[in-house]
Amino acid sequence: MELLRTPDARFVDLPEFDFEPRFTTIESSDGTPIRVHHVEEGQGPPVLLLHGEPSWSFLYRRMIPPLAASGYRAVAPDLLGFGRSDKPASMDDFSYAALVEWTERWLVAMDLADITLFCQDWGGLVGLRLVAAHPDRFRAVVAANTGLPTGDQDMGAAFLAWREFSRTSSLFDAGWIVQGATVRDVPAEVVAAYDAPFPDDSFKAGPRILPSLVPASPDDPARADQEAAWEVLKGFHKPFVTAFSDSDPITAGGDRVFRKLVPGAAGMPHVTVEGAGHFLQEDQPDRLVEVILEAARLGA
Numbered sequence: 102m103e104l105l106r107t108p109d110a111r112f113v114d115l116p117e118f119d120f121e122p123r124f125t126t127i128e129s130s131d132g133t134p135i136r137v138h139h140v141e142e143g144q145g146p147p148v149l150l151l152h153g154e155p156s157w158s159f160l161y162r163r164m165i166p167p168l169a170a171s172g173y174r175a176v177a178p179d180l181l182g183f184g185r186s187d188k189p190a191s192m193d194d195f196s197y198a199a200l201v202e203w204t205e206r207w208l209v210a211m212d213l214a215d216i217t218l219f220c221q222d223w224g225g226l227v228g229l230r231l232v233a234a235h236p237d238r239f240r241a242v243v244a245a246n247t248g249l250p251t252g253d254q255d256m257g258a259a260f261l262a263w264r265e266f267s268r269t270s271s272l273f274d275a276g277w278i279v280q281g282a283t284v285r286d287v288p289a290e291v292v293a294a295y296d297a298p299f300p301d302d303s304f305k306a307g308p309r310i311l312p313s314l315v316p317a318s319p320d321d322p323a324r325a326d327q328e329a330a331w332e333v334l335k336g337f338h339k340p341f342v343t344a345f346s347d348s349d350p351i352t353a354g355g356d357r358v359f360r361k362l363v364p365g366a367a368g369m370p371h372v373t374v375e376g377a378g379h380f381l382q383e384d385q386p387d388r389l390v391e392v393i394l395e396a397a398r399l400g401a
Contacts, residue, residue: 102133103190107298112185115294117162122185127206129199137207138185139178143169146215146240146401148393150177151204153222153247155275155308156380157184159294163386164393171394173217178207180227182307184298192310197323200314201230214238217397219389221245221382222352223311232337233330241340241400243393244359246352246379249334251327252316259350264312273305282379284348291383334363340399341365344392346377346384370395 112122120140127135140158148168150161158177168175179186181203182195189195204227216239220228225247232239250256267273276292299305316323341363343356360366372392377384 102129102131102194104133104135104187105190105304106136106187107185107300107304111297111300115159115297116288116290118159118294120162120165124185125207125210127203127210130202135181135203136187137178137181137203139176139207139211140165141174141176142166143172143174145172145174146217146397147174147176147213148217148219148397149213149228150175151218151220151224151228152177152180152183153224154311155183155273155278155305156222156295157298159184159297160380160382164382164390167387167390168393171390173394173397176211176213178204179298180204180223180307182311188298188304189306190303192306195307195310195314197226197314197316198326200311201227201326205231205234208235208238215240217241217243217393217400219243219245219393221247222379223247225249226315229334230326230330233333236333236337236339239339241342241396242337242365243342243344243389243396244356245344245374245381245389246346246349246355248352248355248358249327249330250316251331252319252321252324256315256317257351260312260315260317263351264315264317267309267312273302273309275299275308279380279383282349283383284376284378285384287383331362337363337365339365340369340396342369342392342396342399343371344374344381344389346374346379346381348377349379349381351379369399
């Protein structure tokens with residue numbers, strides 16, 4: 102597997118992102134050593150912040166400091182293919198199973214436990230699989246604008262349009278995509294920061310292919326693993342809180358299935374995050390910190 106690594110110079114002087122870069126080397130199933138990047142601040146029980154597509158840990162820059170100040174170890178990794186983590190050069194190197202495997206190997210290498218998970222977009226598709234694989238490592242979950250589809254669901258016109266766009270559009274800039282999926286105006290320097298991991302299109306195999314890896318038909322290769330994960334989640338009794346935004350056409354209504362099927366969601370303080378688009382971390386970071394802290398408290 103050929104890996105690309107974004108030059109360090111691309112990450113100099115990013116706004117509100119002066120965290121020390123940290124790296125962990127894992128091995129893929131074919132023995133390829135892979136470098137995974139994360140940032141973290143604080144001491145105490147970990148809060149694991151998983152980003153989605155096409156963002157990276159920069160998405161959590163305004164949430165990490167207040168979580169750390171509240172007595173938690175805020176940990177935000179970059180999924181493989183994103184941020185400062187290594188990037189498989191070919192779209193053929195990516196699969197749903199591989200992305201889960203890589204992230205799981207990083208989680209085990211970090212030996213995180215007593216985790217409060219916050220997951221959005223692909224951060225949920227990966228993070229909820231980690232919860233299912235290692236339920237004892239997690240004390241609480243906050244799911245935001247995400248899902249765990251098996252291929253039986255109608256994914257909706259907005260998602261299908263997004264999937265087609267990611268495959269075919271000649272313009273596929275991460276910052277422009279983030280700006281288009283937020284309610285507030287994103288400053289130009291922040292837009293540029295989302296573009297930083299991708300010096301040119303050769304680095305974008307992950308962002309390009311991930312929408313096509315979301316299970317959207319009954320014969321999807323990930324279906325069996327998704328169904329197995331759901332069986333675990335249907336027995337997950339620890340706090341499970343949904344925090345979906347009020348202005349995301351792709352995931353709107355997706356919180357209902359979690360509240361219905363996950364026993365840990367019963368009686369929880371679920372919220373609709375007002376004034377927020379798909380990337381609600383950009384729109385309402387302070388509100389999300391409040392939700393995370395409450396979930397962590399309930400899981401203690």
